[in-house]
Amino acid sequence: MSNNFYLPESAMAIVAHPDDIEFSCAGTLARWARAGVRISYVLCTSGDVGIDDPEITREQAAEIREQEQLEAARIAGASEVIFIREPDGMLVSTIELRKRLVREIRRFRPEVVICGDPTIVWAGDDYINHPDHRAAASAALDATFPAAGQPRLFEELATEGLRAHKPRKVYVTSWGAADVYVNIDDTIEVKITALRAHKSQMKEWDPEESIRKWAGESAKGKEMQYAEGFRVVTLVDDETWNKSGETK
Numbered sequence: 001m002s003n004n005f006y007l008p009e010s011a012m013a014i015v016a017h018p019d020d021i022e023f024s025c026a027g028t029l030a031r032w033a034r035a036g037v038r039i040s041y042v043l044c045t046s047g048d049v050g051i052d053d054p055e056i057t058r059e060q061a062a063e064i065r066e067q068e069q070l071e072a073a074r075i076a077g078a079s080e081v082i083f084i085r086e087p088d089g090m091l092v093s094t095i096e097l098r099k100r101l102v103r104e105i106r107r108f109r110p111e112v113v114i115c116g117d118p119t120i121v122w123a124g125d126d127y128i129n130h131p132d133h134r135a136a137a138s139a140a141l142d143a144t145f146p147a148a149g150q151p152r153l154f155e156e157l158a159t160e161g162l163r164a165h166k167p168r169k170v171y172v173t174s175w176g177a178a179d180v181y182v183n184i185d186d187t188i189e190v191k192i193t194a195l196r197a198h199k200s201q202m203k204e205w206d207p208e209e210s211i212r213k214w215a216g217e218s219a220k221g222k223e224m225q226y227a228e229g230f231r232v233v234t235l236v237d238d239e240t241w242n243k244s245g246e247t248k
Helices: 020-024 026-034 058-076 095-108 131-144 155-160 188-196 208-219 238-244
Strands: 010-015 038-045 080-086 112-115 169-173 180-183 227-234
Touching (some): 010 020, 010 095, 010 131, 038 095, 095 131, 188 208, 208 227
């Protein structure tokens, strides 16, 4: 179990909905952004069924939630936000979605990809992990490895000037099985402020107490007050990464 601070050159977070990043890993991304790391957010859907108001259409909901996500990303310091715009609530890990994510990975060339855990279904006694979360996580992992790094796969992307790229590490947001914890003492306020930007979801609820509680539980027994936990897989070792030219 590691608490050491690793600083990549670039990172891409791939999730299902607006606010997924803020709940899971915005503290880490904000800390990295402060240190000069290039940050990309990729949203598979725009959360168009996520506003429970019969007076608001799906198109209107998507516009609202995209604007909220753009503001949240600005607060955290992300370099860009990409909306794939798959249907909310019906996300499927298809080959076409994999290709679209491979395109973004080859374009941005992240050192780290952050995504969810597709194996998580049961999440406590009062929540079942959303199927979109599982689909986005599965598609992100399959796009990251091996697809993005295989030049003979999706060869047509080369016509767009996009060559194969294997990210150095994958950070999987953890629900209790983390082996790496990132200290977010200095960015917990940024995480909370970014989450508050999702006004259509927060409504009358202020997330501060819960976010501090969850981040405090992740930091328990470590030399930090607040943390975000990840299961980390290293796809490219230091020597190979440096030789490849994918360096800072």
